[in-house]
Amino acid sequence: MANLIVHGGKPLSGTITPSGNKNAVLPILCATLLTDEPVSLSNVPAITDIEKLVTFFRELGSRIDWDREAKTMRLDHSDLGSDFDPQTLPQGMRSAVLLFAPLLQRFKEVHLDSNPKGCALGIRELDPHLEILSHLGTKVAHNGELKLKIEEKFQGASHWADYMSVTTTETFLMAAATADGVSTLTNAASEPHVQDLCRFLQSMGAKIEGVGTSVLTVTGVDSLAGAEATISSDHHEVATFLALGAITGGDVWITDSGPEHFALINRSFAKLGVEISYDGETAICGPKQSLKIQQPFTSNLLPKIEAAPWPYFPVDLLPPMVALATQAEGVMHFWNKVYEGGFAWLPELVKFGAHAVVSDPHRIVVFGQRPMRPAVVEAPYIIRAAVALYMTAASIEGRSIVKNADPIRRAHPHFAENLRKLGAEIEWDE
Numbered sequence: 001m002a003n004l005i006v007h008g009g010k011p012l013s014g015t016i017t018p019s020g021n022k023n024a025v026l027p028i029l030c031a032t033l034l035t036d037e038p039v040s041l042s043n044v045p046a047i048t049d050i051e052k053l054v055t056f057f058r059e060l061g062s063r064i065d066w067d068r069e070a071k072t073m074r075l076d077h078s079d080l081g082s083d084f085d086p087q088t089l090p091q092g093m094r095s096a097v098l099l100f101a102p103l104l105q106r107f108k109e110v111h112l113d114s115n116p117k118g119c120a121l122g123i124r125e126l127d128p129h130l131e132i133l134s135h136l137g138t139k140v141a142h143n144g145e146l147k148l149k150i151e152e153k154f155q156g157a158s159h160w161a162d163y164m165s166v167t168t169t170e171t172f173l174m175a176a177a178t179a180d181g182v183s184t185l186t187n188a189a190s191e192p193h194v195q196d197l198c199r200f201l202q203s204m205g206a207k208i209e210g211v212g213t214s215v216l217t218v219t220g221v222d223s224l225a226g227a228e229a230t231i232s233s234d235h236h237e238v239a240t241f242l243a244l245g246a247i248t249g250g251d252v253w254i255t256d257s258g259p260e261h262f263a264l265i266n267r268s269f270a271k272l273g274v275e276i277s278y279d280g281e282t283a284i285c286g287p288k289q290s291l292k293i294q295q296p297f298t299s300n301l302l303p304k305i306e307a308a309p310w311p312y313f314p315v316d317l318l319p320p321m322v323a324l325a326t327q328a329e330g331v332m333h334f335w336n337k338v339y340e341g342g343f344a345w346l347p348e349l350v351k352f353g354a355h356a357v358v359s360d361p362h363r364i365v366v367f368g369q370r371p372m373r374p375a376v377v378e379a380p381y382i383i384r385a386a387v388a389l390y391m392t393a394a395s396i397e398g399r400s401i402v403k404n405a406d407p408i409r410r411a412h413p414h415f416a417e418n419l420r421k422l423g424a425e426i427e428w429d430e
């Protein structure tokens, strides 16, 4: 595990180009298993989750050319073996569950001996995935080991999911793409990365209707073809760097920022006193933001930022907003409607002097502008919490250490290098 050594208190200023979105590239990589034809991807981020997936693919027999500098990858799965060792399934990354449907489509039978888990945000349940696979014709048996089996093909079916789950929706899309007949998912997730997977599958020849809505209809096709795609900018990274500009009093410009996804995210910034402006596709967090929490018109109400499945404010962006609230004048209520463990890292934030009260596992109240001091804190295995602890350290004059911060590398390539370009004093201590 690696620690981040931070000398904070300096305004971060400059221009950054965001990386490709981890949560878009990983399902797209899993979907490449659905074809024997070559696939070419660009804007592929050099992140550790992809390293793990590429290692797994190579174990299977895939040919992969990954130029990390050029951010391009060419994949060819035409020479895959006839089976795989479940022990080689990537661990510690939720996206490994996205291998189930394509592996089943290839091998017809898959045995799994573990839940690959992911960020420690709560229980990362497999049941919705098993439910959708079972609806689409998979025989599911578990007796210590999980055994999944299909006959020749997935079978088209309709399913109304319990809740809008990102990866479950992606499992549905991959299974339904080549299923026999028509499949419908009601209560589907519609996050930007889910839409990216839909468009990628369409470019491979899949027939998908309802992209971006909560009802997806997929008409199965016999086979999918090779394709080319560019991975979208990571809206989490865009928002994080804007928040870093705001928390340090700097002037940060982000190119290729995907403004179409930001209306609600920017309104949430505005609730904390941060105005984001645009020059075309470039998002700007200008200098000297007021960092004053807006009061609601209604009396007897706390201002709040409420996160839930898209098009709500994204849960993965709550931690940077919480860090920002520690520096803002006023009180802000945060509500994570998704994860029961999404705020478990708050005791670490408090070590900097922040005043944050946990109301219940889903809700906290942050009292801003308390006197803050440098600290040595421990990052949990949660990418965005590690980022938020770094942000807080960057805003406080003096030397702080964020221990075990390497989950950041799961999603943000060249994190420290990018920040140094903005004037940050930050080092990895391996």
Ligand SMILES: CC(=O)N[C@H]1[C@@H](OP(=O)(O)OP(=O)(O)OC[C@H]2O[C@@H](n3ccc(=O)[nH]c3=O)[C@H](O)[C@@H]2O)O[C@H](CO)[C@@H](O)[C@@H]1O
Binding pocket: 023, 026, 094, 095, 123, 124, 125, 163, 164, 165, 166, 167, 168, 189, 309, 315, 316, 337, 338, 339
């Ligand atoms: C690889 C990937 O894409 N990971 C993302 C994906 O994970 P993932 O697909 O695992 O997240 P889900 O959308 O399934 O939601 C996670 C958990 O939240 C709970 N839940 C969710 C929605 C809801 O309306 N009610 C509810 O109870 C469930 O316990 C569920 O297990 O989506 C999450 C939610 O945007 C993000 O944090 C993760 O970064």
Ligand SMILES: C=C(OP(=O)(O)O)C(=O)O
Binding pocket: 022, 023, 092, 093, 094, 095, 117, 118, 119, 120, 121, 316, 383, 384, 411
């Ligand atoms: C929670 C995340 O990842 P995972 O779903 O892989 O845990 C994340 O990207 O913030």
